[in-house]
Amino acid sequence: MNPVASIPATYGRTADGDLAALVCDIAYAAIPGARGLRVATSWRPGKPMSEWTRDDFYGASAIVGDEAGFHDHIAEQVQHQTELRDLRRKPGSARVSTPWGQSQSSEIYADGVIFHSTASHGGFKLDRARNALMPVALRVLGGWYEEDAEWAKVATGFPDLFTAYERRHAEKTLRNYYPNCWEATNDRFLKPGESHENDRRLFGEKHARDWIVVSAIRSDEHPGLTDCIARLGGVRSAGVQRRFLVPSGEYSAGRFGFVIDEARHREL
Template identity: 50%
Template sequence: MSAIAIDYGTTADGHLAARIGDMGYIAIPARGGFRLASGWRLSRPICEWTENDVFGSEGIVTDNAAFRAHVEAIAVHLRQREALARTETRMPVSTPWGMSQGATIYADGVVFHSTASHGGFKLDRARNAGLHSALRIKGGWYEEDADWARVAIGYPDLFTDREKKLADRTLRDWAPDAWESVHGRPLLPEESLTRDRQRFEREHADDWVVISAVRSDRHPEYVEAIATPGGRRDHAASRCYLVPAEEYAAGRHGFVIDPERHVRAPAN
């Protein structure tokens, strides 16, 4: 495994920054810590970088130590990816997302295709048959947003530790039935976004849950919140409540109205 160096420095804006290969990262102050801003092919010295040089965002870290830990993890990922010796090529292949414009060969029978709008993996017949039945998609096409995780879980030796961790999280959140079949146990609500949403829907099936909200013109200190039973958008019943603006936050799955505290908005 080659040594991919990390260079740390301070930008012209006075922010902690790091260069890993041709990637650049800047810790930009934000609410809750620092925003992980990233850029590509930053060839100038770090001391000349500014916030205008970075366009990507990889979340929020709490402090400088957390920024450095993130950068170190990226470096490990890049070293592992290099050791996997994936091959870049071109294949005139029609995919579910259009013609392939570039292909990355992970192994025999495992190819990732990029198109003008999307991308994903194509597994040949043998590779697809080799997946756990709960992971397998007929036809062998696995789109890049979520289904790619099925490939990474099924063939972990072809992926980096960072990719495998992300794949596990993706499967837990968006395909919990598949994750549970592979691992042989149910997921707790706190282990899966989908399972947590299902718990929320069960617990608040009879409560008024907000489906849309806007700052009130008539009552500036309040949010006018439209709510339906269980937050079901297809429900015939709906009510408008006034919620203090400082209190309202949509939350992970929705804001639950408390009829004892939140008053009904007066009719127009």
């Protein structure tokens, strides 16, 4: 059996000297930045690659370490576009009312699995039969799954309808935003550092009785110090707040908030 032909990628250099590639109608350029190469994207630039400039790009898909990383990223996009072609998703014609407003366009992934886009947001609608087939840990009552994070539940429940690239992103999204769902579908507990939301929960449990900064500003009255407003457990709705001075060189908001050390940080 002959292997499935991949969608081709064309490589070259832009007018700015940046490494570039074209996959289907999507243009990519590796633009140097502080953290490596920013992979900028554009749709149908409409001119030869050698005439592309940085002003022609308006999106970004990744940050890679070097040109080899750029080639790896493009290879991933080639695989993604090839698999998309073979999935044969179809444009839908129905315009329906969604939780985010009237749908303006739709895409049919399979019978009973339709993605709807609105003026402001979008997401999947699973019909009753499809939603009943979703694992209980992933199922959303009513069958609407919004596009920012809940889409990952659909990709996890029906992996054959998604590309390998989409499945990798779905796994990461589910793990970071719905750790309980991830644990239920993977039959193991997450370790610290594996999930953003799980780490947030662990931080909250550990510091429930600590004063966490919710607002901070460098103090004009006390040079070199940061004026911090803290609430118990970092809960903004908590009734009591306290003010502390923290050395500016020490203060950093961190991932989930700065923890006040009552023995060292002076209260105002």
